[in-house]
Amino acid sequence: xxxxxxxxxxxxxxxxxxxxxxxxxxxxxxxxxxxxxxxxxxxxxxxxxxxxxxxxxxxxxxxxxxxxxxxxxxxxxxxxxxxxxxxxxxxxxxxxxxxxxxxxxxxxxxxxxxxxxxxxxxxxxxxxxxxxxxxxxxxxxxxxxxxxxxxxxxxxxxxxxxxxxxxxxxxxxxxxxxxxxxxxxxxxxxxxxxxxxxxxxxxxxxxxxxxxxxxxxxxxxxxxxxxxxxxxxxxxxxxxxxxxxxxxxxxxxxxxxxxxxxxxxxxxxxxxxxxxxxxxxxxxxxxxxxxxxxxxxxxxxxxxxxxxxxxxxxxxxxxxxxxxxxxxxxxxxxxxxxxxxxxxxxxxxxxxxxxxxxxxxxxxxxxxxxxxxxxxxxxxxxxxxxxxxxxxxxxxxxxxxxxxxxxxxxxxxxxxxxxxxxxxxxxxxxxxxxxxxxxxxxxxxxxxxxxxxxxxxxxxxxxxxxxxxxxxxxxxxxxxxxxxxxxxxxxxxxxxxxxxxxxxxxxxxxxxxxxxxxxxxxxxxxxxxxxxxxxxxxxxxxxxxxxxxxxxxxxxxxxxxxxxxxxxxxxxxxxxxxxxxxxxxxxxxxxxxxxxxxxxxxxxxxxxxxxxxxxxxxxxxxxxxxxx
Amino acid sequence: xxxxxxxxxxxxxxxxxxxxxxxxxxxxxxxxxxxxxxxxxxxxxxxxxxxxxxxxxxxxxxxxxxxxxxxxxxxxxxxxxxxxxxxxxxxxxxxxxxxxxxxxxxxxxxxxxxxxxxxxxxxxxxxxxxxxxxxxxxxxxxxxxxxxxxxxxxxxxxxxxxxxxxxxxxxxxxxxxxxxxxxxxxxxxxxxxxxxxxxxxxxxxxxxxxxxxxxxxxxxxxxxxxxxxxxxxxxxxxxxxxxxxxxxxxxxxxxxxxxxxxxxxxxxxxxxxxxxxxxxxxxxxxxxxxxxxxxxxxxxxxxxxxxxxxxxxxxxxxxxxxxxxxxxxxxxxxxxxxxxxxxx
Ligand SMILES: Cc1cc2nc3c(=O)[nH]c(=O)nc-3n(C[C@H](O)[C@H](O)[C@H](O)COP(=O)(O)O)c2cc1C
Ligand code: SF4
Ligand code: SF4
Numbered sequence: 010x011x012x013x014x015x016x017x018x019x020x021x022x023x024x025x026x027x028x029x030x031x032x033x034x035x036x037x038x039x040x041x042x043x044x045x046x047x048x049x050x051x052x053x054x055x056x057x058x059x060x061x062x063x064x065x066x067x068x069x070x071x072x073x074x075x076x077x078x079x080x081x082x083x084x085x086x087x088x089x090x091x092x093x094x095x096x097x098x099x100x101x102x103x104x105x106x107x108x109x110x111x112x113x114x115x116x117x118x119x120x121x122x123x124x125x126x127x128x129x130x131x132x133x134x135x136x137x138x139x140x141x142x143x144x145x146x147x148x149x150x151x152x153x154x155x156x157x158x159x160x161x162x163x164x165x166x167x168x169x170x171x172x173x174x175x176x177x178x179x180x181x182x183x184x185x186x187x188x189x190x191x192x193x194x195x196x197x198x199x200x201x202x203x204x205x206x207x208x209x210x211x212x213x214x215x216x217x218x219x220x221x222x223x224x225x226x227x228x229x230x231x232x233x234x235x236x237x238x239x240x241x242x243x244x245x246x247x248x249x250x251x252x253x254x255x256x257x258x259x260x261x262x263x264x265x266x267x268x269x270x271x272x273x274x275x276x277x278x279x280x281x282x283x284x285x286x287x288x289x290x291x292x293x294x295x296x297x298x299x300x301x302x303x304x305x306x307x308x309x310x311x312x313x314x315x316x317x318x319x320x321x322x323x324x325x326x327x328x329x330x331x332x333x334x335x336x337x338x339x340x341x342x343x344x345x346x347x348x349x350x351x352x353x354x355x356x357x358x359x360x361x362x363x364x365x366x367x368x369x370x371x372x373x374x375x376x377x378x379x380x381x382x383x384x385x386x387x388x389x390x391x392x393x394x395x396x397x398x399x400x401x402x403x404x405x406x407x408x409x410x411x412x413x414x415x416x417x418x419x420x421x422x423x424x425x426x427x428x429x430x431x432x433x434x435x436x437x438x439x440x441x442x443x444x445x446x447x448x449x450x451x452x453x454x455x456x457x458x459x460x461x462x463x464x465x466x467x468x469x470x471x472x473x474x475x476x477x478x479x480x481x482x483x484x485x486x487x488x489x490x491x492x493x494x495x496x497x498x499x500x501x502x503x504x505x506x507x508x509x510x511x512x513x514x515x516x517x518x519x520x521x522x523x524x525x526x527x528x529x530x531x532x533x534x535x536x537x538x539x540x541x542x543x544x545x546x547x548x549x550x551x552x553x554x555x556x557x558x559x560x561x562x563x564x565x566x567x568x569x570x571x572x573x574x575x576x577x578x579x580x581x582x583x584x585x586x587x588x589x590x591x592x593x594x595x596x597x598x599x600x601x602x603x604x605x606x607x608x609x610x611x612x613x614x615x616x617x618x619x620x621x622x623x624x625x626x627x628x629x630x631x632x633x634x635x636x637x
Numbered sequence: 638x639x640x641x642x643x644x645x646x647x648x649x650x651x652x653x654x655x656x657x658x659x660x661x662x663x664x665x666x667x668x669x670x671x672x673x674x675x676x677x678x679x680x681x682x683x684x685x686x687x688x689x690x691x692x693x694x695x696x697x698x699x700x701x702x703x704x705x706x707x708x709x710x711x712x713x714x715x716x717x718x719x720x721x722x723x724x725x726x727x728x729x730x731x732x733x734x735x736x737x738x739x740x741x742x743x744x745x746x747x748x749x750x751x752x753x754x755x756x757x758x759x760x761x762x763x764x765x766x767x768x769x770x771x772x773x774x775x776x777x778x779x780x781x782x783x784x785x786x787x788x789x790x791x792x793x794x795x796x797x798x799x800x801x802x803x804x805x806x807x808x809x810x811x812x813x814x815x816x817x818x819x820x821x822x823x824x825x826x827x828x829x830x831x832x833x834x835x836x837x838x839x840x841x842x843x844x845x846x847x848x849x850x851x852x853x854x855x856x857x858x859x860x861x862x863x864x865x866x867x868x869x870x871x872x873x874x875x876x877x878x879x880x881x882x883x884x885x886x887x888x889x890x891x892x893x894x895x896x897x898x899x900x901x902x903x904x905x906x907x908x909x910x911x912x913x914x915x916x917x918x919x920x921x922x923x924x925x926x927x928x929x930x931x932x933x934x935x936x937x938x939x940x941x942x943x944x945x946x947x948x949x950x951x952x953x954x955x956x957x958x959x960x961x962x963x964x965x966x967x968x969x970x971x972x973x974x975x976x977x978x979x980x981x
Contacts (some may be wrong), residue, residue: 021980066751074686088704109875207943313810315810333683333699336680483811483812484810484811484813485810485811486808487814488807488809488811488813488814489681489683489788489790489807490682490683490685491672491723491726491787491788492682492719492722492723493812494788495727495729495812496722496727497766497811497812498764498811499726499729499763502763502764503764513762515762522722523722525718526718526719526721526722526723527722529715529718529719530688530719532685532697549864622731
């Protein structure tokens with residue numbers, strides 16, 4: 010058995026090691042190798058850095074770190090020379106890697122043009138302070154505070170950065186006080202609905218039972234969302250710590266992590282962290298001599314969106330088909346194997362760890378009256394700086410999209426923003442000053458959801474956008490209840506018809522009526538929210554629907570059936586690029602002469618529009634289509 | 638049992654504690670549309686048709702237990718609108734060949750549509766399903782037409798909770814969800830025992846017997862296949878037996894039947910069926926009376942005793958008959974060599 014004193018020794022050792030890591034005079038090189046980094050080629054960059062330092066015989070520390078959120082600049086490499094701030098290099102290639110070593114480590118030239126910023130003490134000429142740049146300045150990194158700055162495979166790194174002090178604090182104050190602390194912090198669930206975490210815990214703690222369960226919901230099924238994945242990959246112990254504290258507060262001795270199998274790296278990091286925690290007595294029987302037993306099992310999900318819904322998730326763990334069941338009974342009273350069960354989102358649990366480590370007052374420093382703390386957000390779509398951010402609740406959508414996200418790329422105009430993924434709604438420019446908090450977003454017709462934010466620009470057709478999310482909901486509905494299964498199919502069918510120019514008068518009203526019926530009648534949250542993308546786009550962009558139906562016109566020029574590409578021969582310079590690239594040979598024209606598109610052959614692939622040189626800009630999108 | 642008083646649509650009714658509002662309403666002749674509810678099965682709240690209004694909130698009446706003083710409205714504008722959407726969605730998705738469907742006269746979907754009242758023009762405005770799915774005709778006794786299926790899940794729950802086999806489950810997701818066997822193989826290649834319990838509970842014509850005629854009247858009887866003595870109703874048309882239905886009141890089967898009892902009734906009117914004993918005379922079987930036959934057996938048995946004799950009893954006999962056979966073997970034939978076909 011591991012005694013509390015052993016743990017304190019371990020903690021001291023970890024801090025001493027962390028200290029010496031930064032003080033032993035050797036440079037530190039960190040490479041972001043979370044999934045976002047890996048898909049941009051960071052493992053090759055890591056190899057190149059290793060090879061370069063060996064070749065140059067540089068004695069340094071090299072390790073992998075998680076995602077800092079600047080996914081737009083992956084692969085990221087961080088180099089820290091003794092007594093210097095860390096320099097963050099973006100878009101590093103295996104070719105650039107040895108140059109960075111050569112130039113910065115050997116010749117002391119930091120190559121500012123490859124750097125996106127520095128952090129830590131001191132400044133470097135020509136490189137901005139990362140956390141003062143527009144992307145980072147409005148952020149408040151708390152749940153993500155270690156992500157990208159520690160080695161996620163190292164328990165020692167975690168321990169040296171306040172790790173597991175939340176657990177020791179919890180054991181010191183007792184379960185009732187833990188619930189009180191979470192209540193005072195004002196934490197609301199980060200998985201979607203924003204239910205006060207303490208209140209759920211209270212129901213479960215008060216439910217009499219010989220066995221209770223805690224489940225960490227790491228299903229993360231929203232398209233475009235990756236906040237939980239990044240956290241699990243970059244700081245897995247933070248989630249385990251939150252689970253131990255939650256299990257202790259509930260009186261649950263078994264915890265499950267339900268994580269989708271499509272997250273292999275997150276699963277690997279979790280397995281490694283669980284092994285370390287067990288070895289050091291942070292998981293198992295009588296944790297740190299507290300008398301509290303807690304065991305964590307991992308259950309891999311097969312990637313069904315509906316399995317993120319609590320009752321479907323429980324069915325899936327029980328080995329059944331992941332289909333929701335009606336509530337009551339609520340899982341807090343009768344959940345997994347019929348026992349009281351609490352399901353909490355990954356981020357909620359990481360927040361629990363922070364609250365116990367730093368106190369509820371600290372946590373509640375950020376946020377609004379009813380939405381406390383910070384929220385991680387996956388910012389995607391038509392914005393310059395896509396990536397993972399963490400903001401204080403209450404920041405406006407405008408700050409999120411324009412300050413942090415940098416607005417729409419390529420000089421396009423911003424059009425709308427969708428929050429809450431397929432369950433959320435679309436918000437137009439006029440409502441951009443809506444604060445990002447649970448209640449304000451609800452009032453605007455959308456939801457916070459788990460934190461996915463998709464930005465759209467003027468080229469996004471709102472009908473097509475609603476169609477995309479309905480296509481998702483229609484495929485992901487579990488098929489159990491009539492309004493959701495058949496209703497999403499009808500909504501999708503009607504939207505497809507409208508996009509294809511086959512919309513009928515009355516379709517908009519039909520969409521609204523069906524949408525209301527589906528919301529009111531569906532059994533679970535999936536169906537109850539599936540019409541939101543349709544209803545909000547109708548609410549804010551009704552004229553686009555009408556243009557499609559009555560004029561067969563797509564105002565955004567996006568719906569292929571309703572547009573034609575047309576070459577404006579006042580502008581055409583006769584470069585022939587379009588004709589060379591057209592896959593159907595629909596374009597005719599001589600070098601330096603005018604070019605024409607045969608509308609009967611054109612398939613509206615849009616290649617001509619893309620390849621036409623900027624200075625000419627001769628290809629135009631016309632709607633309604635010239636073919637009609 | 639504790640009695641609870643509640644009000645449904647202004648009518649005060651009484652129900653036993655623990656019953657659902659839907660069951661209480663139905664028992665009092667108040668109809669609330671429902672498709673996935675079956676009295677033999679636990680409620681699941683899937684069809685979303687039985688919603689009722691309780692203080693402005695919609696609750697599924699199949700899942701709502703009766704409470705003292707509960708005031709339920711079965712047709713407030715809100716629940717009415719939601720129900721209307723659900724039934725329209727079901728009808729728009731359903732094949733329109735009711736005239737040629739064997740189930741139309743007992744079809745719950747038609748019954749509900751009739752009760753709610755639907756506007757054909759509104760259904761026309763919805764999108765119809767595209768490609769029909771293939772019908773599974775592999776089982777000799779019943780067919781499965783996934784196009785007619787309303788996915789109430791009654792068959793799934795019947796097989797799991799009543800029969801205890803678990804042959805069926807939902808397969809695929811979203812609007813492609815269908816009822817299927819393991820691996821979505823044809824019924825005949827699954828572990829299905831063809832008992833037909835799911836078929837009799839299917840509220841529409843999706844799971845339907847292949848051979849079926851409406852009888853002119855029914856006769857209460859007992860299944861002759863084995864000693865369980867399941868109660869049945871034989872449906873009769875002229876001098877022919879054309880249907881079999883389980884007796885829900887008979888304690889031995891409580892409404893259930895096996896494949897033989899339910900579907901194996903064509904021997905009754907079969908031309909090859911033996912209706913008198915036959916005695917072999919000069920190499921030829923000749924019709925005889927029961928007295929003649931039994932006399933002959935008794936006469937022949939008299940030649941044997943003890944280890945020269947063995948008896949094999951039949952599962953088609955009643956328990957009482959089987960008891961008599963072992964008594965006869967031991968006491969009269971003086972041997973313990975007696976066995977039963979069900980052990981083989
Ligand atoms: C269709 C559907 C999908 C969901 N997917 C997720 C998910 O991927 N992750 C998650 O944490 N919560 C998801 N939820 C919300 C959960 O059901 C649940 O409310 C949440 O995990 C509770 O944790 P919290 O209180 O910490 O937010 C989903 C809900 C629905 C209806
Ligand atoms: S709302 Fe959709 S996902 Fe939820 S139970 Fe009904 S069919 Fe299944
Ligand atoms: S086959 Fe019949 S009983 Fe089974 S789900 Fe379909 S409609 Fe219901």
